[in-house]
Amino acid sequence: MKNINADFLNPESGYSYEDLYDPRRLKDLADDFDKFFKKKNMNKFDDFSRYRNSNGKGLSDLEISNILIDSSFILSEFLVDLFSLEKEQTKFIKEIESEKKILDFKSVFQKKILKKYKDQDIQKFNWNELDSFADLVRQTAFTEHDFNFENKNDEEKYTAGFFLELIEIEKNYRWFYAGDKFAPENFSIPEEVKIKAGKIISSLKSAGIIKTDGKNEVQNDHDILNFILAEMEKWIIAKRTFDPNVKNWIIYKEPEKLDFNHLVKYEHQDNSLKEFMQGSQDKLRHRLGFKLTDKRMNKRQVLNEVDYCMYCHDREKDSCSKGLNDRFGKKKMNPIGIELNGCPLNEKISEMQFVRKQGFPIASLALVIIDNPSVPGTGHRICNDCMKSCIFQTQEPVNIPEVETNVLTDIFKLPYGYEIYSLLTRWNPLNIKRPYPLPYKGKNVLVVGMGPAGYTVSHYLLK
Ligand code: SF4
Numbered sequence: 001m002k003n004i005n006a007d008f009l010n011p012e013s014g015y016s017y018e019d020l021y022d023p024r025r026l027k028d029l030a031d032d033f034d035k036f037f038k039k040k041n042m043n044k045f046d047d048f049s050r051y052r053n054s055n056g057k058g059l060s061d062l063e064i065s066n067i068l069i070d071s072s073f074i075l076s077e078f079l080v081d082l083f084s085l086e087k088e089q090t091k092f093i094k095e096i097e098s099e100k101k102i103l104d105f106k107s108v109f110q111k112k113i114l115k116k117y118k119d120q121d122i123q124k125f126n127w128n129e130l131d132s133f134a135d136l137v138r139q140t141a142f143t144e145h146d147f148n149f150e151n152k153n154d155e156e157k158y159t160a161g162f163f164l165e166l167i168e169i170e171k172n173y174r175w176f177y178a179g180d181k182f183a184p185e186n187f188s189i190p191e192e193v194k195i196k197a198g199k200i201i202s203s204l205k206s207a208g209i210i211k212t213d214g215k216n217e218v219q220n221d222h223d224i225l226n227f228i229l230a231e232m233e234k235w236i237i238a239k240r241t242f243d244p245n246v247k248n249w250i251i252y253k254e255p256e257k258l259d260f261n262h263l264v265k266y267e268h269q270d271n272s273l274k275e276f277m278q279g280s281q282d283k284l285r286h287r288l289g290f291k292l293t294d295k296r297m298n299k300r301q302v303l304n305e306v307d308y309c310m311y312c313h314d315r316e317k318d319s320c321s322k323g324l325n326d327r328f329g330k331k332k333m334n335p336i337g338i339e340l341n342g343c344p345l346n347e348k349i350s351e352m353q354f355v356r357k358q359g360f361p362i363a364s365l366a367l368v369i370i371d372n373p374s375v376p377g378t379g380h381r382i383c384n385d386c387m388k389s390c391i392f393q394t395q396e397p398v399n400i401p402e403v404e405t406n407v408l409t410d411i412f413k414l415p416y417g418y419e420i421y422s423l424l425t426r427w428n429p430l431n432i433k434r435p436y437p438l439p440y441k442g443k444n445v446l447v448v449g450m451g452p453a454g455y456t457v458s459h460y461l462l463k
Pocket of ligand 1: 308317349350
């Protein structure tokens, strides 16, 4: 085997590529991980040792989840060090911080703005007027430059960014003028907020949009900002209806209600032929050549699914993994008679998504691999038992298989990403039953058939 250590592993680690396939060296690596863990956090290491030594006996599911989550962060740090991935890990964290704006604004939009306008006929809004108003506000105080995007054309991120800032400005003025139970005593408006607010107010006054009498009569700067925010709320609501370019925006995505009698949506082309139905045109995909598989979700869509998850392990209600029980402890059925058993592997789904949300895909993959070393063979193209048992039973469940696939592909895209995945299948300290392979015992086994069952049993026998 070619020694590619110099390109590959941190030269200070003392390990070579060959070592990652040698059971004795993997045992050394496990010992080194323990030392690393102790140095990073002795208390958490003690918890992990307690779990490992007792094989989880006497610990609640929640305690085990928390220990695994804490340990997965340390393991991620250890592997980042071993594979020299500091730059890549920083990028994952930055990506989370930057996408967070969209998810934060989505929450404001759906919980507050959408509710406020739910009974209004949006078609009657004057879109051109609202859009010109929004243009003026944006050009005055929120240039795209302010938000420092990697992709300057990311209008959704830009919109979320300036909207959150506008909300913050209005809040400062509300606290100052009208008071608020959350406002600190003797609250004063920060200087930089005053400058930004001043710019917006004066430009709207000079454009004749803010008048001092008539229907837009205003008393003070807070009234003006309140009026601006209300107009901008109307604009963001109307944008969904009038702007065709935003139909895939995450901020507008609401979970669909589940109709078990029509899980697959179809249309009748000809009312005289009731049996003739076809899927909706917007979902139609032509299968050309060998491109038979579906497109994956993009990163923003995946992070939206991760954000939608309720991380039910913290209430021991993670039915995606454990199944949904009735009050007698029997597995529930859904309305079309499918037993809700959850993941057949009891994969730590809630924990995996919780850790992904913080920006640690290596930690997420390590949690998945404890129960599912053959993860490239599962994911969004294969099974969805977890989705069927998700706590959301009357609306769209979390799309766990897409998240799982994305966690894996995030790792594959790293330098030596395949080696990281491959190492975790052989060596994973979070897998307390078999953290590293036992040395070869001189026995050979012939496995006939290399489908999922064949390669999975081979994996376990090799370990
Ligand atoms: S996937 Fe569904 S059941 Fe599982 S933790 Fe998230 S919300 Fe809960």
